[in-house]
Amino acid sequence: xxxxxxxxxxxxxxxxxxxxxxxxxxxxxxxxxxxxxxxxxxxxxxxxxxxxxxxxxxxxxxxxxxxxxxxxxxxxxxxxxxxxxxxxxxxxxxxxxxxxxxxxxxxxxxxxxxxxxxxxxxxxxxxxxxxxxxxxxxxxxxxxxxxxxxxxxxxxxxxxxxxxxxxxxxxxxxxxxxxxxxxxxxxxxxxxxxxxxxxxxxxxxxxxxxxxxxxxxxxxxxxxxxxxxxxxxxxxxxxxxxxxxxxxxxxxxxxxxxxxxxxxxxxxxxxxxxxxxxxxxxxxxxxx
Amino acid sequence: xxxxxxxxxxxxxxxxxxxxxxxxxxxxxxxxxxxxxxxxxxxxxxxxxxxxxxxxxxxxxxxxxxxxxxxxxxxxxxxxxxxxxxxxxxxxxxxxxxxxxxxxxxxxxxxxxxxxxxxxxxxxxxxxxxxxxxxxxxxxxxxxxxxxxxxxxxxxxxxxxxxxxxxxxxxxxxxxxxxxxxxxxxxxxxxxxxxxxxxxxxxxxxxxxxxxxxxxxxxxxxxxxxxxxxxxxxxxxxxxxxxxxxxxxxxxxxxxxxxxxxxxxxxxxxxxxxxxxxxxxxxxxxxxxxxxxxxxxxxxxxxxxxxxxxxxxxxxxxxxxxxxxxxxxxxxxxxxx
Numbered sequence: 001x002x003x004x005x006x007x008x009x010x011x012x013x014x015x016x017x018x019x020x021x022x023x024x025x026x027x028x029x030x031x032x033x034x035x036x037x038x039x040x041x042x043x044x045x046x047x048x049x050x051x052x053x054x055x056x057x058x059x060x061x062x063x064x065x066x067x068x069x070x071x072x073x074x075x076x077x078x079x080x081x082x083x084x085x086x087x088x089x090x091x092x093x094x095x096x097x098x099x100x101x102x103x104x105x106x107x108x109x110x111x112x113x114x115x116x117x118x119x120x121x122x123x124x125x126x127x128x129x130x131x132x133x134x135x136x137x138x139x140x141x142x143x144x145x146x147x148x149x150x151x152x153x154x155x156x157x158x159x160x161x162x163x164x165x166x167x168x169x170x171x172x173x174x175x176x177x178x179x180x181x182x183x184x185x186x187x188x189x190x191x192x193x194x195x196x197x198x199x200x201x202x203x204x205x206x207x208x209x210x211x212x213x214x215x216x217x218x219x220x221x222x223x224x225x226x227x228x229x230x231x232x233x234x235x236x237x238x239x240x241x242x243x244x245x246x247x248x249x250x251x252x253x254x255x256x257x258x259x260x261x262x263x264x265x266x267x268x269x270x271x272x273x274x275x276x277x278x279x280x281x282x283x284x285x286x287x288x
Numbered sequence: 289x290x291x292x293x294x295x296x297x298x299x300x301x302x303x304x305x306x307x308x309x310x311x312x313x314x315x316x317x318x319x320x321x322x323x324x325x326x327x328x329x330x331x332x333x334x335x336x337x338x339x340x341x342x343x344x345x346x347x348x349x350x351x352x353x354x355x356x357x358x359x360x361x362x363x364x365x366x367x368x369x370x371x372x373x374x375x376x377x378x379x380x381x382x383x384x385x386x387x388x389x390x391x392x393x394x395x396x397x398x399x400x401x402x403x404x405x406x407x408x409x410x411x412x413x414x415x416x417x418x419x420x421x422x423x424x425x426x427x428x429x430x431x432x433x434x435x436x437x438x439x440x441x442x443x444x445x446x447x448x449x450x451x452x453x454x455x456x457x458x459x460x461x462x463x464x465x466x467x468x469x470x471x472x473x474x475x476x477x478x479x480x481x482x483x484x485x486x487x488x489x490x491x492x493x494x495x496x497x498x499x500x501x502x503x504x505x506x507x508x509x510x511x512x513x514x515x516x517x518x519x520x521x522x523x524x525x526x527x528x529x530x531x532x533x534x535x536x537x538x539x540x541x542x543x544x545x546x547x548x549x550x551x552x553x554x555x556x557x558x559x560x561x562x563x564x565x566x567x568x569x570x571x572x573x574x575x576x577x578x579x580x581x582x583x584x585x586x587x588x589x590x591x592x593x594x595x596x597x598x599x600x601x602x603x604x605x606x607x608x609x610x611x612x613x614x615x616x617x618x619x620x621x622x623x624x625x
Contacts (some may be wrong), residue, residue, distance in 0.1 A: 100594035
């Protein structure tokens with residue numbers, strides 16, 4: 001039973017990590033390795049709004065999501081748009097931007113118990129003998145809600161449909177008047193906002209450290225790859241497989257082996273089924 | 289966005305001397321020969337003279353830059369047949385650990401371990417990556433990114449080969465001067481050899497695989513076999529760098545699989561200009577000393593470094609070498625549109 005509950009929670013956490021990354025990659029084709037940096041920056045922004053400016057928690061949370069969205073937009077519009085299409089440069093720039101954010105935060109002394117976000121609701125509940133605190137349940141609920149909201153967003157709003165248009169065929173979308181740079185910047189903004197949202201939901205469970213950023217980006221990339229890069233449902237399924245896998249390994253082998261699971265999963269899936277669980281790309285031709 | 293831009297357009301033309309020296313007329317005059325030879329000879333002589341001028345500390349930095357230069361060369365060669373690696377650390381770590389094992393457990397001398405680790409490491413890395421060789425682009429990059437991480441985690445978790453402490457007290461490589469010039473000569477040999485290979489027909493096939501693999505397949509060439517050959521060569525160079533570094537520091541540990549060794553070659557190539565090999569070497573000759581010079585900033589060092597790197601990639605997306613080569617070979621003029 002504890003396996004089920006904690007596996008579920010771990011899976012939803014992985015899913016929240018992966019959402020922003022998979023959205024940006026799906027729409028603009030940029031593998032956003034700055035995701036981990038944006039995640040921690042989101043947490044830090046919320047913390048700063050509360051502790052420096054004295055806003056209440058809810059306001060700080062909303063503001064930090066907005067600020068990160070703007071930051072992501074700026075990152076695309078200021079930097080990435082100039083090197084769009086040069087895969088090597090895109091990769092180096094996002095990776096390096098993420099490291100820059102994390103290192104600046106680490107230099108500011110972002111570690112230890114001093115920096116942590118409060119939980120939404122204190123307390124815990126006992127479900128058939130297993131104690132679960134409310135924050136984890138909130139993460140669970142928010143994850144489900146987010147999945148639903150994003151699905152509605154990309155299928156039933158104008159911007160969401162533009163996203164899908166660009167993702168499916170950029171040139172056709174261009175000829176229909178959808179501007180790909182504008183949508184790319186918007187997708188980056190959404191991805192960053194999602195990273196901040198994930199940070200606000202998940203960071204109260206532990207302490208806020210710059211080093212978590214590296215872990216976040218690895219998990220995000222893993223679930224996105226295992227699920228098939230442009231498929232959201234594949235990403236969700238992958239996070240469940242890896243989440244439960246991790247909890248099982250932690251229970252039966254030892255928690256120091258938990259990190260091996262995503263790495264092994266990525267090697268395995270790429271060797272067996274390179275396009276990921278739900279990936280639509282053909283095996284050889286369309287891999288760019 | 290004034291009027292002038294609409295009426296005048298910028299034109300680039302090859303210099304006369306470039307056109308002349310491309311053909312057999314290159315040997316007609318000393319000036320043409322100098323035009324061809326000076327960009328090759330002057331940097332090489334300058335680099336060989338540098339350790340005589342620089343102090344001990346900066347000579348060490350040069351050795352470091354040369355090792356990263358080798359890794360960047362190995363990256364660039366792999367990239368020139370369309371295999372985009374994020375895990376040069378795999379090659380580096382494999383070389384380092386093989387040397388460590390041979391030297392620490394069997395006590396073999398450097399003369400044996402260095403070539404053995406280079407070849408065995410190349411073969412082992414090729415075997416490891418062969419199953420995923422049909423992947424391209426981001427997918428291949430992902431596998432290569434996680435494999436070195438997997439190795440370093442495994443070594444720490446299983447406490448194999450010294451675990452997180454690594455293997456110490458290996459045989460030193462030789463004198464300071466000897467190792468400095470050894471690695472510099474190796475770097476230049478690799479650089480010119482790779483430039484030669486990629487210019488030959490063999491390299492033409494590799495570049496064609498990068499540009500359009502289906503066209504190459506339809507010419508009845510086995511692209512996987514070619515890719516495996518390229519992978520082996522590239523892995524050998526990477527393993528050689530790792531093996532050298534391991535003897536040089538007399539130490540090997542899980543840090544040989546660190547992300548630095550994967551990222552730095554990438555950044556160096558992006559900065560110097562991909563696809564030319566010279567760009568990779570120029571990039572590491574800039575980045576490694578830069579990261580040393582920034583040590584004064586303490587904790588902010590990496591952040592500064594990242595910002596400079598992003599800035600230079602945005603200002604010069606084509607890379608330094610492409611820019612220099614263009615200025616050297618071509619002139620620009622405004623013509624009526």
